[in-house]
Amino acid sequence: MARRLPEPQQTPRAATIRDVAAQAGVSMATVSRVLTGNYPVAAATREKVLRTVEELDYVVNAHARALSGTRAKIISVLLSSINSPFFNRVVSGVEQQAAAEDLLVMIGTTQGDPEREVRLVEVLREQNVDAVVLVGGVVDAPEYRQRMARLAQLLDSAGSRLVLCGRPSPGENLPVTVVEYDNVGGAFAATSHLLSLGHRRILFLGGEAASTTTVDRYAGYSKALAAYGLDVDERLCLTGSSEVYYASDKLRERLAAGPPDFTAIVAWDDLTAAKALVALRKAGVAVPEDVSVVGFNDDAIAEDVTPALTTVSIPYNELGREAVRLALHRADPASARNQHITLGTHIVLRDSVRPLIPR
Structure with a gap:
């Protein structure tokens, strides 16, 4: 005896605004006004429409809403x-x-x-x-x-x-x-802080050279040096990529070539500064006894590393x-x-x- 296959289940049809209007006993325009809130509707009518929307599980169509000019929220x-x-x-x-x-x-x-x-x-x-x-x-x-x-x-x-x-x-x-x-102002404050403590050989570390963030932070660094009558020494600028490993690799290469020719670092961001701390420690350079380090961003890591980072806070x-x-x-x-x-x-x-x- 042939087995009868089960009837395929029908996917329930999604309710439309017409269905809501019919069940609530109002016009489609009234339903639209209730849902968009762009026109006054009597409280009783509004409550009836919203109750019907819930009963029918009606969902506003995003494309229809876009055509009507209603914002998506x-x-x-x-x-x-x-x-x-x-x-x-x-x-x-x-x-x-x-x-x-x-x-x-x-x-x-x-x-x-x-x-x-x-x-x-x-x-x-x-x-x-x-x-x-x-x-x-x-x-x-x-x-x-x-x-x-x-x-x-x-x-x-x-x-x-x-x-x-x-x-x-x-x-x-x-x-x-x-x-x-204010990237410029933040980098100016960080560099000026180091300068006020007697540092003159300050390394600028990290950041993609052409990025607006790096450009502004480097401008603040340069402005602070100029305020103290110092010229920028391009040999103390290690930029080229925002990847933290790029900056730490460059710093390690520098330290492998000999003792630091700088007394402080202004890092492009706190992650770069944290990597700098690791590279300095592995090279036997103490922070801050031998080299001071300043970060930027005031990320959570700034407080978690040792020593905790002096940094620039962003709102x-x-x-x-x-x-x-x-x-x-x-x-x-x-x-x-x-x-x-x-x-x-x-x-x-x-x-x-x-x-x-x-x-």
């Missing part, structure tokens, strides 16, 4: 990597402000690829997100400025906003929000929060086309620096 953050403490702490600030604004945060990675960054922004524009936040330093070149100008106009045409966090502005009169922090949380707040609250869009603020940095004194004893 989402902030998207694009990072080159999710492994950086800097990125993670800025995103924490973004999430805090987004929660206060009743928004969701969506995080994506560009893997450092400018073309992937453009493609992701184009996709996010179609999703009608409220803002796209790009975090981290870049190589400031004409191509970068043209790309950012295009993305700013692209998002603005969709009612969204491009936010550059820790990046330079791509130009004047563009619909973009720029939230930076991570405020960067993220301001990025969201400024992007969302533009009372006068015409006067706020090009929002640009710079937050301050400050030096945190710990145990990795000592006054240089005159010889």
